[in-house]
Amino acid sequence: MSGFDDIAEFTHDIETIFDLVRGGEIAVTKELVNLSLSARDQIKVMLDASECGKPADNLKSKGIISAFRELLPYSSETSDLSEESSEEALSDKSKETVVTYRIRFRPTADIFKNGTNPIFLLKKIREFGSCDIIAQTDAVPLLEDFSPEICYTYWDIILSTSEGINAIRDVFIFVEGDCDINIDVIDDEGGLEDSESVYKRLGQILIEHHDLSYDDLMKGLISQKRIGDTLVDEKVVDRGVVESALAEQEHVRQIRKRRYETALASTIRVPAEKLDTLVDMVGELVTLRARNNHHPETAADAGHH
């Protein structure tokens, strides 16, 4: 930005009014002239401010613009305002950064005794964004040993949200002494990896090289035990923990895929020749603008239409 954009924006509203005056939609009144003179003074203030590097009084500019907009016919005014607010909303939206967290919420066994229902906390967390919750129930005993006053379950939560970590912690603020909470960031928008960016798998390469048939690959895969199953069979980890890890893997894969697709949709490749043309056109534009300044009335007509 050059520092003159605020002046350009400010003048645009006055220009719109005088375009309507030219079209006979608004009459020249003393009020309009006085307002225009105030605007002229304000532009001078803005110019002076840009020279000193200090910001001009923004409130005064807004006041003058509001007064001008009151002179606009109703439809023009509302369309200008709605355009402005939708732009603001769009810019706010684009500022949001979605981060994926892994949360392990492990209540103490006697959390029910103080009247806490962990499900309400989980529901609150779910409102924050895209969320997978895996209940770890391996510690639930057989019915004869079961006590309804004891909480045997803990939860793994995979949450993608634009809310900050403090907002997540706030959900658990009243049960901090009755649970263990671990919150880790497992994915943020810093990276832009394609979910499929892992290079081809071994079986895929062997098939492409015609060293292995598809049927043989399938036979091999069927007889092969997955790492999760192996670990569960060997009682190294509980089934629920494996499911939680798989859910995390899938969740992050989906989030990255979505982000990658969004980035693809908002990025374009431009051939160098087109950029050269653009450079020429901008050069022409600058030259034309300088030429037009010597003929303001003609320039005004050409510029506006």
Place this chain on the structure above:
Amino acid sequence: MDKQKEVYREEAYELLAELEISLLELEETPDDAEQIGRVFGHCTRSRDQGRCPDLMILQNLLTT
């Protein structure tokens, strides 16, 4: 770039002086279409002036 800004600033001050004269004349002759066109022209030029330095920056960016 600072020199360019200085040139634009000087032009803008001149333009504001012309705008003031045109507005005062318009107050005397509110139905004068030529005078209205002149004020409109000043506004357009002032707006262009504010935006033009960006074009110069863009041109510099693209060519360096």
